[in-house]
Amino acid sequence: MNGLLLSLRRILVILTKELIQLRRDRTTLGMVVMIPLIQLVLFGYAINTNVRDIPVALVDQSNTTLSRVLAQTVEATQVVRFTERYAEIPQAQEAIVAGRVRAAMIIPADVSQRLARSAAVSPRLETPPATDGPTSRPVAQWLVDGSDTMIAAAIKGLRSMPLAELLRKPANRMTPTFEVALFFNPEQRTAINIVPGLVAVILTMTMVMFTSAAIVRESERGNMEMLINTPVHPLELMLGKIVPYIGIGIVQTTIILVLGHLIFGVPLDGSLGALAATTLAFIGASLALGLVLSTIATSQLQAMQMTVFILLPSILLSGFMFPYEGMPVPAQYIAEVLPATHFMRTVRAVVLRGAGLHEVAFDTLWLVGFMLVGLLVASLRFKKRLD
């Protein structure tokens, strides 16, 4: 019992020491606030998967009123913007190679005949048979730089745009095959999905970075030789070092979610208890991961490099940028090991879908397990010897 009390006091004094050092390190303290602030504003505005205003070229071989109206109708979708006009197709291809435009629309000379027979204008009850050459001919052609799949997909989306109003005919109501009801983000704003994900990315970055440097710094500044000569236990040292950063993690999460709510209208529907539980579990897991790195790295520079090594997959594989389900299975296994993947699920579930503790229990417990294993590994790896 007395031993436990002594242990607690040691943890407390290491914690106090870390806080004093942190308070005197103005740069780090500034980063604690500025990193989430700047990244939230930057990414919240910048990351946008709704592609708009793609610069494209127009090759109008028909040069009639109809072709001009057709071009205007396409531009009115706001997906593309005609920035260049060419007489010949090769010129347009050159512009694509040079990167001046991402695609080119070619309106053939016989556009009016094609349009008159097109299904897009006068959809009949029956689809025209595939053998019926003249009627199944498209109205115009797109040449697309398909290397960027997101841009290609946006232009592909134009393939079946309705053209009825072009000929001042009443638009036939299209009956869609499926009806889609969009829950949670009906306006399809990217920021809604990005902001909670940013919590995971920023916490990964700052939590792993701070703690991975924590132990190495003591060695680099020569304090470690003194510390390992004292009766301090490795686990006491580890706990004392990470506890202050839990507070920092909570501050950062609050900044991101509250500002995300105020600036980008990200809902905060879920239970605060579930949010707190899963966030704390993730902070703990990230800190433990940082400590493990800290026992491997021999300099602060190495610790920083390892942080980046963890950070990149945490951004790219965790489901922050691309849907987890779309990745190949081996990549999913890798993603499954990263704490960020689990937190990405829980934080989005709680913040966006109003999930409760029950729904996020599995991933949260996984994070707690990760933290415990990490702490154990770190304190086993930490040697109170110099050899």
Place this chain on the structure above:
Amino acid sequence: MTEPVIEVRGLTRRFGNLTAVADLDLTVEPRTIYGFLGPNGSGKTTTVRMLTGLLTPTAGEVRVLGHELPRDAERLKRRIGYMTQKFSLYDDLTVVENLRFVGAIYGLGRRAARQRIEVLLATYALGPLRDRRAGQMSGGQRQRLALAAATIHEPPLLFLDEPTSAVDPQSRRDFWERLFDLVDAGATILVSTHYMDEAERCHRLAILKDGHKRADGAPAELMAAMGARVVEVEGADLRALKPQLAALPEVVSAAQLGSRLRVLVHDRIPDPVAWLRDQTLDPLPTHLELVHPSLEDVFVTSTGEERP
């Protein structure tokens, strides 16, 4: 007869192919200051680290304060103080914060720590600096703080690894006064150094060279038993005289000290002054005088090295 504080038999440590410490035997009696004298790279720090349990010996038996090492290293840590070669407290904490930190790590109670810190601040003249950050203090002040921190839990055994390498002579003198106070209060101190004047203050010392112990004993004993006698030679052209003397097989070493040459003559020569006068030297020395040996002479004869 009290038990020795440190007993070491056959202590050896290898780093790959390099043998840093070879077959070292040591006995340190309580309430003494025991010195390790040796040039850089002679194995002083490695030995100190093995004696504190920081390094595992490749071979040999170590008993420190009755604890078998490396097995009992953790238990030993509560009973020793260690002042590292490089300042190892926190630069961005103040004097009091550093002491409070170390005190709590050693498990001192809140009230006990507060009293102890006040005593230490007074003893080591740190009172006016109590709220100064360690990073902004001079070498001497930092060294006093380091000693205060190393003794906060009143350890019976204190290890000091080159404690005064960054300190001016006056501070060094004061520092040694504090060390004698500690010994007077019952502590045993093991100090490593490459300064002769510091080594001379030790009760006993061991001379280390390339990981081997070349001599050990009280400084006076070492001087008496060094196997050579010291003649100071004055003459016209000392730079020309020195190589001639050094070439003689009976001369252990010759070194210039200002306007004199300090010549160590092997003690198989019964009267070194007369013997030197009989040598054919050019130019002939004008004045020859037998003088008392210094610790530096002991160091030179036992390590066979030029003066450091």
